Amino acid sequence: MKLVVIGFGQCGCNIADEFYAINNHAKSIFNRKIEILTDAFAINTDEADLGGFRHIPKDRHHRIVIGGVRTFGHGVGKMNVDGAKIIKESYTVITDNILESRKFHETDGVLAIASGSGGTGSGAIGWAIKKLKERIEKPVYAAVVLPFGYEENGVTSYAITNTATCLKTVNQYADAVFLLDNERFARRGYSFARNLHQINLEFVNNFYDLFCAGEERRPQYLGSKVIDAGDIKQTLEGISSIGRGQIDLATFYRWSKEHFREEARESSAVAGALDKAMNNLSVSIDLKDARKILVLLTAQKGVITLNALEEVATLLQERAPRAVIRMGDYPRRGKEISLTLVASSLAKVVRVENLYLQAKDLFKQQAKLNRETQEQIQQLHQTGKELPSLD
Ligand SMILES: Nc1nc2c(ncn2[C@@H]2O[C@H](COP(=O)(O)OP(=O)(O)OP(=O)(O)O)[C@@H](O)[C@H]2O)c(=O)[nH]1
Numbered sequence: 001m002k003l004v005v006i007g008f009g010q011c012g013c014n015i016a017d018e019f020y021a022i023n024n025h026a027k028s029i030f031n032r033k034i035e036i037l038t039d040a041f042a043i044n045t046d047e048a049d050l051g052g053f054r055h056i057p058k059d060r061h062h063r064i065v066i067g068g069v070r071t072f073g074h075g076v077g078k079m080n081v082d083g084a085k086i087i088k089e090s091y092t093v094i095t096d097n098i099l100e101s102r103k104f105h106e107t108d109g110v111l112a113i114a115s116g117s118g119g120t121g122s123g124a125i126g127w128a129i130k131k132l133k134e135r136i137e138k139p140v141y142a143a144v145v146l147p148f149g150y151e152e153n154g155v156t157s158y159a160i161t162n163t164a165t166c167l168k169t170v171n172q173y174a175d176a177v178f179l180l181d182n183e184r185f186a187r188r189g190y191s192f193a194r195n196l197h198q199i200n201l202e203f204v205n206n207f208y209d210l211f212c213a214g215e216e217r218r219p220q221y222l223g224s225k226v227i228d229a230g231d232i233k234q235t236l237e238g239i240s241s242i243g244r245g246q247i248d249l250a251t252f253y254r255w256s257k258e259h260f261r262e263e264a265r266e267s268s269a270v271a272g273a274l275d276k277a278m279n280n281l282s283v284s285i286d287l288k289d290a291r292k293i294l295v296l297l298t299a300q301k302g303v304i305t306l307n308a309l310e311e312v313a314t315l316l317q318e319r320a321p322r323a324v325i326r327m328g329d330y331p332r333r334g335k336e337i338s339l340t341l342v343a344s345s346l347a348k349v350v351r352v353e354n355l356y357l358q359a360k361d362l363f364k365q366q367a368k369l370n371r372e373t374q375e376q377i378q379q380l381h382q383t384g385k386e387l388p389s390l391d
């Protein structure tokens with residue numbers, strides 16, 4: 001599957017840049033020689049932030065400043081309402097650049113990415129998707145990043161209200177919305193920058209085999225059940241979560257399947273990879289709430305037996321009895337088994353439900369706080385009313 005990736009705001013641009021990097025990796029003649037992106041764009045109100053990543057081309061058609069007249073290139077400072085206003089005035093620059101990009105005709109869809117809790121990306125992504133959907137027939141997917149727990153504290157925190165309003169808007173227009181929960185992957189002992197980089201890297205790597213599998217042309221790397229763009233499009237709908245689990249087959253793994261222990265070892269490696277993939281899902285969910293599931297098993301040719309596939313299928317059917325399950329294999333990679341799991345069309349996501357409830361409460365508390373503040377300011381004016389002023 002080949003996508004156009006668009007990052008909005010700092011977080012969105014960083015993740016889009018990581019997608020650009022894995023595409024370079026996939027394309028390399030020393031690697032798979034497969035393209036999984038047709039182009040990538042970075043959009044921000046903050047001009048300085050557009051210089052902060054490495055891979056997306058530096059020209060003005062790929063790194064686009066919006067709202068320069070309103071913000072003088074300095075961003076909207078967490079006000080996603082302002083981000084939304086700006087995109088309404090400037091979305092044509094984005095849609096035009098995307099539609100005019102050289103390989104747009106080859107793309108299977110668009111992936112728009114932003115954090116929910118910032119200002120620019122959170123405000124811009126929803127409207128941009130709406131406008132893209134009006135111009136193109138291809139699916140438009142979104143990835144929205146949920147905040148770290150510490151960002152959610154306090155009545156005046158924008159993290160919750162911004163994320164909730166962003167999600168509500170994006171969910172109305174996008175064909176599917178991947179959630180990536182920063183809090184779920186936070187590593188307390190790491191620096192903030194390293195946390196972000198690691199989270200971005202792992203999220204993007206989830207898509208690597210999945211997008212490559214359908215673009216593979218060399219017969220030796222074609223699976224017995226290929227997962228292609230059609231399967232992915234059929235699977236993706238509504239709120240979605242993606243995860244990947246990898247088990248390194250021990251170096252002493254014998255490549256002969258004849259010994260009964262090898263069969264058992266491989267089975268438990270596949271089960272282990274599934275377990276890891278479930279634990280690594282980009283947002284925590286209960287699989288029973290998924291209505292669509294896609295699984296891709298990637299390992300060297302001959303490693304994955306029918307038995308192992310059946311075991312994964314049975315386990316998933318037990319865990320997600322109401323889901324349509326699509327499964328495929330991809331004979332790639334070295335001495336490891338990698339399992340990619342997509343849970344889509346989610347009927348319930350506790351994290352989102354909580355964000356919505358907290359946001360409703362916060363809006364009420366913030367309105368009350370504003371009223372009280374206005375009253376206090378009025379009182380102060382009253383107290384100083386009889387003093388002479390110097391103008
Ligand atoms: N996973 C991840 N999260 C990030 C990254 N950069 C920022 N965030 C998170 O995104 C939120 C802040 O959003 P930004 O993307 O910086 O905001 P913006 O869209 O640029 O909006 P403004 O700067 O307010 O105009 C916070 O919750 C951060 O924790 C990143 O590279 N990766």
Ligand SMILES: [Mg+2]
Nearest residue numbers: 009010046075
């Ligand atoms: Mg910013």
